[in-house]
Amino acid sequence: MIKEFKPDISQIKVLFPELVDLQEIGPGGQKLVYSAKHPEHGLIVLKLIKPGSPTTRQRTLRELYIASELKGACFAKLHGFGDINIENEEVIFIMEEYIDGNTLRALIQAKSLSLKEIILIGKELLHALDVVDQKGLVHRDVKPENIIVSKSRIVLLDFGIARHLNLSSLTDDMAMFGPMTPGYAAPEQIKNEKRRICSRTDLFSWGVVMYECITGKNPFIDGCATPQEILIKTIKYNPPTILEINYKFSKVIDKCLKKVIHRRPISAKMVLENLEGCEKDLCP
Numbered sequence: 506m507i508k509e510f511k512p513d514i515s516q517i518k519v520l521f522p523e524l525v526d527l528q529e530i531g532p533g534g535q536k537l538v539y540s541a542k543h544p545e546h547g548l549i550v551l552k553l554i555k556p557g558s559p560t561t562r563q564r565t566l567r568e569l570y571i572a573s574e575l576k577g578a579c580f581a582k583l584h585g586f587g588d589i590n591i592e593n594e595e596v597i598f599i600m601e602e603y604i605d606g607n608t609l610r611a612l613i614q615a616k617s618l619s620l621k622e623i624i625l626i627g628k629e630l631l632h633a634l635d636v637v638d639q640k641g642l643v644h645r646d647v648k649p650e651n652i653i654v655s656k657s658r659i660v661l662l663d664f665g666i667a668r669h670l671n672l673s674s675l676t677d678d679m680a681m682f683g684p685m686t687p688g689y690a691a692p693e694q695i696k697n698e699k700r701r702i703c704s705r706t707d708l709f710s711w712g713v714v715m716y717e718c719i720t721g722k723n724p725f726i727d728g729c730a731t732p733q734e735i736l737i738k739t740i741k742y743n744p745p746t747i748l749e750i751n752y753k754f755s756k757v758i759d760k761c762l763k764k765v766i767h768r769r770p771i772s773a774k775m776v777l778e779n780l781e782g783c784e785k786d787l788c789p
Contacts, residue, residue: 579633606655712761
């Protein structure tokens with residue numbers, strides 16, 4: 506059994522004496538998340554990650570490398586990262602901007618989103634995915650938990666399983682599944698078809714998120730009892746077109762949910778252009 510990583514908060518304060526009002530805000534396990542005030546950056550998030558394996562460590566460092574390349578309102582500012590020793594173990598720390606807002610998951614559960622708000626969220630996510638695409642990256646984990654909605658911006662978080670298309674994969678070629686979240690992962694992720702993974706993979710996840718925002722249910726998770734059932738349903742089931750909204754918007758979502766990757770839109774920019782074209786009809 507893996508020992509839970511749970512250092513005393515007094516140790517954290519000693520290691521980061523510049524931080525005040527340090528409070529734990531994330532769950533335990535092998536990753537801890539704190540909020541604190543920094544004298545230069547203001548309110549920040551401090552993440553402490555205990556890598557479980559060399560591969561996990563590589564993925565974490567890759568997340569930091571990727572996050573450092575992404576600029577703009579759609580991404581959290583990275584203030585710093587590195588290695589520290591806690592309880593005689595090497596731990597990676599990440600210090601980044603604190604985003605004051607709600608996760609998209611919380612808003613979906615509260616059933617508080619209007620169609621206009623869903624479109625805005627969808628467009629901002631597409632802007633973020635366009636930047637990700639331009640950097641030669643694939644996020645691979647677009648889901649409501651990784652999206653923060655604040656009063657002024659929509660932020661895409663957590664590039665922990667992102668893939669840089671110009672770097673070698675960290676997943677075993679013989680692995681049955683690739684890194685993913687069941688219910689949001691595209692079929693090519695589920696099948697670990699690494700050569701097929703590209704920007705269109707994130708568009709599948711975007712389509713799932715939009716579908717869930719509108720209907721309140723994830724079409725691939727609904728009715729399933731196990732992760733295995735979700736994966737099978739993702740590969741085999743075609744969600745019905747949403748009839749309650751504008752036809753053009755429904756078709757955009759349908760195209761993003763295509764099982765065959767080359768039948769999806771070629772880029773986030775193309776989806777954004779299609780969505781711009783029907784926004785007037787959606788929001789009179």
